[in-house]
Amino acid sequence: MINVVFFAQLREQLKSDGLSLDIPTPCTVQDVQQSILTSRPEWQDFLSNPALMCAVNQDMVQLTAPVLEGNEVAFFPPVTGG
Amino acid sequence: MINVVFFAQLREQLKSDGLSLDIPTPCTVQDVQQSILTSRPEWQDFLSNPALMCAVNQDMVQLTAPVLEGNEVAFFPPVTGG
């Protein structure tokens, strides 16, 4: 199982702050994204937005980054703090 | 008459914080420097130091800058404030 979390505008668009996903590991962030979209095709427009950023275990990564069993994968819009 | 002032290490080296000078105007800062050295040849080593900065009426200028009657001409070492 891996834990998936969403933030900010994406969280509002999906009306979800996250979910648990049963997916064979190791995989990639992109695999996680595709697996979610298979069960939630209505999220396509929001979760496939190429501007989205992602993190694995609280480190920002690219879509090709590896995901291991038990990891937390986060998807969120470009950050706007400061 | 023009008013000449010295500051910081130069003031200490010359043991003078300034003097009044009767010199035909308009002239240049360099003319002022040379006129002073004519009457005070012992200041040569200090007042001819090419690192010195100069100001006319409180604006930093080059040695070639014009000096008019009544102006204040200042000579001082490179500044070290801040």
Add this chain to the structure above:
Amino acid sequence: MSVSDQHDLVSVQTHDFDVAFEYAQLRADNAQDGAIVFFSGLVRDFNQGQDVTGLFLEHYPAMTQKALTGIVKKAKARWPINRVRLIHRVGQLHLSDQIVFVGVSSSHREAAFDACHFVMDYLKKQAPFWKKETTHKGDNWVQTLEKDQKALDKWQKDD
């Protein structure tokens, strides 16, 4: 965080901060540093074409402290700086409220300026905070700006 000095701080908090206190912490018992630079970010009344009345700052709690600490470590590895204090507020903020503070002490003026500027530029692009503005026409999420990416790029040219 792993820091060289007890006067360092990285804090994500809902409550306000006191710039005078932060400055005192950078300065206390510190005769070696001749330069202190700080940045303070405030909620302003106009942003991206709207009259702003307030701001909600969302963050990714498990990640924010880690991201900010990483940025401070990068700055410390790159410049001869001594103390760094970094505070970012989250939650509901109002007009003119303080949002973020970055304070850096160093024996070198240039290092203090560059490191403080670097921390802000990296924070803007790499720390998981999101601003939702309140305006008279409703709420809207602040969009990222291309100039913030450019601000970051300038530090990479030097690498």
Add this chain to the structure above:
Amino acid sequence: MSVSDQHDLVSVQTHDFDVAFEYAQLRADNAQDGAIVFFSGLVRDFNQGQDVTGLFLEHYPAMTQKALTGIVKKAKARWPINRVRLIHRVGQLHLSDQIVFVGVSSSHREAAFDACHFVMDYLKKQAPFWKKETTHKGDNWVQTLEKDQKALDKWQKDD
């Protein structure tokens, strides 16, 4: 000085300054500026190879205010900044004492950083102050540093 804002200040003074007060002046009734950057310069214990115990700051009284005001005007002409507060102390100072303060407010983070840095770099090379350090081996005038000229040169490249 001819300034756009009553909150601006250029001061040459023997007495100390209060950073919290200066910060408050930059911030008061100012919902338009989202960024405040300040620099504070302090007497440090080590400079140019000597243990420093104190500092005497000489200046050219008729010129200092004029020179500092000119530097602030240059910065205001070059960047979209709003308030500027610049204070430089003169006379006898001791270890860790505050020497100089430059505070800049702007709606733009980059402008606030650059303008504050610019004012310090220009002040270091163009304002008539001279430091005489007190050390256990006697007094000595601080010598100018080549790096300060280089710091100035970087602003001219952009012109």
